[in-house]
Amino acid sequence: MQYPVISARNLSLTFQTNDGPVHALKDVNLDIGKGEFVSFIGPSGCGKTTFLRVAADLEQPTAGEITVNGMTPEEARKSRAYGYVFQAAGLYPWRTIGGNIRLPLEIMGYSKADQAERVKRTLELVDLAGFEKKYPWQLSGGMQQRASIARALAFDADILLMDEPFGALDEIVRDHLNEQLLALWARTEKTIAFVTHSIPEAVYLSTKIVVMSPRPGRVTDVIESTLPRERPLEIRDTPEFIAIAHRVREGLRAGHEDV
Amino acid sequence: MRSLVPILTVLAAMIAIWYAGAVYLNANWAYQQAERQDRVLTTSQLIAETWSQDRPRLPAPHQVATEIWETTVEKKITSKRSLIYHGWVTLSVTLAGFGFGATLGIALAIGIVYSRAMDMSVMPWVIASQTIPILAIAPMIIVVLNSVGMQGFIPKAIIATYLSFFPVTVGMVKGLRAPSGMQLDQMKTWNASGLQGFIQLRLPSSLPYLFTSLKIAVAASLVGTVIGELPTGAVAGLGARLLAGSYYGQTVQIWSALFGAAALAALLIVAVGLIERIVTKRMGFGR
Numbered sequence: 001m002q003y004p005v006i007s008a009r010n011l012s013l014t015f016q017t018n019d020g021p022v023h024a025l026k027d028v029n030l031d032i033g034k035g036e037f038v039s040f041i042g043p044s045g046c047g048k049t050t051f052l053r054v055a056a057d058l059e060q061p062t063a064g065e066i067t068v069n070g071m072t073p074e075e076a077r078k079s080r081a082y083g084y085v086f087q088a089a090g091l092y093p094w095r096t097i098g099g100n101i102r103l104p105l106e107i108m109g110y111s112k113a114d115q116a117e118r119v120k121r122t123l124e125l126v127d128l129a130g131f132e133k134k135y136p137w138q139l140s141g142g143m144q145q146r147a148s149i150a151r152a153l154a155f156d157a158d159i160l161l162m163d164e165p166f167g168a169l170d171e172i173v174r175d176h177l178n179e180q181l182l183a184l185w186a187r188t189e190k191t192i193a194f195v196t197h198s199i200p201e202a203v204y205l206s207t208k209i210v211v212m213s214p215r216p217g218r219v220t221d222v223i224e225s226t227l228p229r230e231r232p233l234e235i236r237d238t239p240e241f242i243a244i245a246h247r248v249r250e251g252l253r254a255g256h257e258d259v
Numbered sequence: 260m261r262s263l264v265p266i267l268t269v270l271a272a273m274i275a276i277w278y279a280g281a282v283y284l285n286a287n288w289a290y291q292q293a294e295r296q297d298r299v300l301t302t303s304q305l306i307a308e309t310w311s312q313d314r315p316r317l318p319a320p321h322q323v324a325t326e327i328w329e330t331t332v333e334k335k336i337t338s339k340r341s342l343i344y345h346g347w348v349t350l351s352v353t354l355a356g357f358g359f360g361a362t363l364g365i366a367l368a369i370g371i372v373y374s375r376a377m378d379m380s381v382m383p384w385v386i387a388s389q390t391i392p393i394l395a396i397a398p399m400i401i402v403v404l405n406s407v408g409m410q411g412f413i414p415k416a417i418i419a420t421y422l423s424f425f426p427v428t429v430g431m432v433k434g435l436r437a438p439s440g441m442q443l444d445q446m447k448t449w450n451a452s453g454l455q456g457f458i459q460l461r462l463p464s465s466l467p468y469l470f471t472s473l474k475i476a477v478a479a480s481l482v483g484t485v486i487g488e489l490p491t492g493a494v495a496g497l498g499a500r501l502l503a504g505s506y507y508g509q510t511v512q513i514w515s516a517l518f519g520a521a522a523l524a525a526l527l528i529v530a531v532g533l534i535e536r537i538v539t540k541r542m543g544f545g546r
Contacts, residue, residue: 056448058444058447077450080449080450083448084448086445087441088441090439090441090442090445092460092463093543094463094542095543103459104449107449107450107451107455108450135543
């Protein structure tokens with residue numbers, strides 16, 4: 001593997017709550033290489049979202065170390081090393097789609113001409129060309145989520161952190177978006193960390209699948225996918241795909257039995 | 260058009276109840292007058308007399324309407340007897356008080372949202388300020404400001420401010436806190452500055468709350484102005500008309516001033532609503 005983009009060593013995070021400490025992450029060791037597509041899968045409370053939030057400097061670890069692009073998460077955030085896609089599209093209703101994508105660019109001080117060029121380019125990337133002047137409420141849920149991905153792609157971050165971005169969408173839309181996301185990943189060569197609770201989604205998208213389990217939140221299995229990078233939707237019916245899905249399911253079940 | 264029939268029905272019912280009330284409340288006086296003159300009133304005479312007294316307990320609608328017509332259309336607006344003159348005096352103070360109140364309310368809300376110390380220390384005082392009856396504090400404000408040489412416009416505007424800043428503060432605090440944790444996190448991932456987060460996220464999110472509060476505040480400002488006009492010696496303004504009317508038992512004048520104040524309040528709320536529609540439409544909120 002090339003030098004890791006995200007690297008965690010004995011990473012732990014304990015929340016102090018009224019019911020005592022909650023171990024959201026415990027001794028997590030993980031390397032994500034450049035250009036990888038890594039999925040985090042596990043039941044709720046396994047710390048998959050927490051791991052992403054720690055990498056994004058939205059939560060502070062209580063023990064261990066994590067580096068992003070060789071820096072601390074805070075330095076990485078301040079150098080705008082990553083784009084973060086949340087569960088909800090979270091577009092501003094008072095801004096057009098173009099205006100929403102322009103927002104981080106305005107904040108980061110890109111020139112007007114550069115902004116316009118990037119909005120146009122990223123809208124094409126997520127297949128939303130022509131929707132620049134529309135308002136969010138004029139778009140379907142899937143289109144809104146695509147716009148929010150475009151927003152995370154608009155600036156030059158080579159890492160994309162995605163927290164169950166398609167969780168609220170129906171399966172047909174989700175299939176379509178998964179296909180598009182793979183195409184986008186192939187074109188942009190970004191490193192993607194993707195949180196999901198869908199086994200087929202994780203297997204279909206990833207070069208590496210991180211299986212996690214709760215109480216305490218920890219990594220139980222890391223599966224390197226043997227599927228080719230070129231993946232039509234039909235690949236999901238191949239024995240190879242089913243074998244990987246089986247191993248993920250076994251990992252999830254094993255993590256569950258420990259409790 | 261379909262809503263016109265029920266609206267007119269309710270209006271007609273209200274006017275009918277009013278006319279009936281005028282007969283009931285003014286009948287005593289009409290009987291006494293008739294007795295003194297040794298007349299016996301028929302029902303139709305009774306009704307006619309209860310609706311045309313000079314100082315009725317409850318004037319009939321047409322008496323109030325006539326008074327309003329005479330003091331608005333038929334009087335020059337420079338006349339001291341013109342309702343428009345008095346209305347303008349009240350309106351100018353109301354707008355000044357509303358302007359101060361809205362500014363103060365927004366400033367306090369920003370402080371409360373951004374400073375935990377202010378949240379803990381100022382918010383209780385803001386709420387406590389509104390539990391004091393305005394009728395009790397208004398004369399105090401007039402007296403205190405008079406002793407430092409301020410009279411007329413400013414003291415009245417300050418009373419209006421006192422009533423109008425509160426809804427703006429409460430509404431803006433809620434509005435500025437409207438963005439979700441996710442939206443605030445998102446700003447953080449872009450390494451946005453506090454000012455950028457305020458201008459791009461918190462301020463636009465608060466606008467619907469702001470306009471709702473402004474509608475309440477503008478009406479409260481008018482109430483504050485009218486109350487401020489009462490202890491200032493009843494020189495000018497709708498409050499002065501109310502007070503002068505009650506001094507001389509001019510119920511018709513009181514009622515016409517009341518309707519003047521109500522119309523002014525309605526006008527102000529409609530104006531704020533209109534600005535709200537224009538702003539939200541230009542921002543793309545509207546569907």
